Amino acid sequence: MVQAVVVSAPAVLSIENDRPMPTLRDNSLLVKVVSVGLNPTDWKNGLRSQPGVTVGCDYAGIIEAIGPAVQKPFRVGDRVFGSVHGCNPEQPSDGAFAEHIIARADLATVIPENLTFQQAATLGVSLVTIGQSLYQTLRLPPPPPTIHPEPTPSASAPAQYILIYGGSTSVGTLAIQFAKLSGYTVLTTCSPQHESLLRTRGADHIYSYHDTSTPQRIRSATADQLTLVLDTISTPETASFCGNAMSSHGGDYTALLPGSPVPREDVRSRWTLAYTAGGYEFLFHGKRMPACPEDRDFTVEWLATATRFLAEGVIVPHPVRVGDGGLNGVVNGLHALREGMVRGCPWGVLFGLASCWGVWLSDRRVGIWGVLPTQRWVNGMLQILMMGGV
Known part of the structure; x- marks a missing residue:
């Protein structure tokens, strides 16, 4: 059994302590999560999603098992980062905010040696978004x-x-x-x-x-x-x-x-x-989105290119700060994003699909980078009622 942040009731996020260990799929990885990044899309989807789904997209962690159909040369013990489809009603266990997750192998990447878990956890959604926006949509060379x-x-x-x-x-x-x-x-x-x-x-x-x-x-x-x-x-x-x-x-x-x-x-x-970027059909706010295999193919190639620039130090990740907390700090961080509490962060990244908020999970200790309320408030925030519109 694992702990996870889930939508426990309409517009309510909480920590579930006895979530079943996710089942390994043929083309996926079982990852022990070390760090996660919090994005505005996480709390927005949490408002709209049906109860039972796991929340979160960005992760960094360690491979514990590899699906039999995985073609990329991963090894058990590799440090990896990427993004998953959180708040997915068709695969409720797919979110990143859990102790163990299932991650698509084709969208996972080995963390360069010069990056920490915390830095890598801010990259998944951001890199996919930049590839799509700059190079697929705007057609930059x-x-x-x-x-x-x-x-x-x-x-x-x-x-x-x-x-x-x-x-x-x-x-x-x-x-x-x-x-x-x-x-x-x-x-x-x-x-x-x-x-x-x-x-x-x-x-x-x-x-x-x-x-x-x-x-x-x-x-x-x-x-x-x-x-x-x-x-x-x-x-x-x-x-x-x-x-x-x-x-x-x-x-x-x-x-x-x-x-x-x-x-x-x-x-x-x-x-x-x-x-x-997953290349499959999915539901988005009640609308079925068609599969885009061309997006998947582009993203696989793009992530390899972007990661090479990160490994060479040509591209520098967004700044992060690490503090103390608990697993409930994930829920607290989502609340802070929604309420605009991250505006005091030195790097001011409240907006965009990825922010400076992230969480480091290790032996049930969580560090949060961003603007932190008091430790007592963080530890007491086991459940946040998300009300109102986006």
């Missing part, structure tokens, strides 16, 4: 296989611009780095206290999203040539902001959530859904 430390762009080559709205999110800091590898001049937005972080990640131009003149300043700075936008926040307000910054000739905008297109007919608005 892939990074070259060999990265030179000090690239010297041609003086005659026109600048290629991309705006990454919400650069201080986990998706944002990674997307900035990959867009730079692909040869783009990166513009981004954040609060002033996060500018130094984004400078270290390679952002060329940083703007305050609080300033109402910023969209026009971006349009002027890019000589009306900004045609590519990744919006990691994905609200009607941010879509409007991005639309006002984009070229008067139109362009492509991609979001991480549905329902907030740019209000311009000459801008093609799309959104990505990391769950399609």
Whole structure:
């Protein structure tokens, strides 16, 4: 039996202490979880999901068993990271927030030696999302296989611009780095206290999203040539902001959530859904989503590429902080994400599909990186009633 964070009643998350050990599948891995990352999608799906499902997507851990159909050269004892389909009504045990989980082998990756479990646990959803948004949807050219430390762009080559709205999110800091590898001049937005972080990640131009003149300043700075936008926040307000910054000739905008297109007919608005990387049909908010084998094939290749850059130190993971807690800290962290309590985090990654919140599980001790309430409050938070809309 294992412990897990589950939806125990409509809109209620709690810890179940006697969850059955998940059954190994042919193409999967049995993983003992060491670290998990908390994402806004986790609490949002927790609000909508039926009771009995396990919550969570991002994990890092140690392989304990390998399915007979697995083709990748994993070994028992390997350190691995990835993402799973949490809150899945058709596979209720699939969530990441448990002591042992079943993970798809094709979407799992050996953790590079230079990364900790805590760092790796922030990467699963973020890397899939960046691959889908930058390279499948916006069609950026892939990074070259060999990265030179000090690239010297041609003086005659026109600048290629991309705006990454919400650069201080986990998706944002990674997307900035990959867009730079692909040869783009990166513009981004954040609060002033996060500018130094984004400078270290390679952002060329940083703007305050609080300033109402910023969209026009971006349009002027890019000589009306900004045609590519990744919006990691994905609200009607941010879509409007991005639309006002984009070229008067139109362009492509991609979001991480549905329902907030740019209000311009000459801008093609799309959104990505990391769950399609599994390559199978699934239910999403009551709607059956078709299988996308091309997404699965792309993601397998993309994760190998992205992990190589991480192993070489070319790409740097999002910052994390580690504190104390208990397994109930997972539930507490989801509550904090929903209530906006992560805004005080030095890296300010409340938004986006991955945040700086993560949890380190080891011998039933949990460390949480992010903004922590008091230890007494963490240990007492065994159950959170999630009320209201998204």
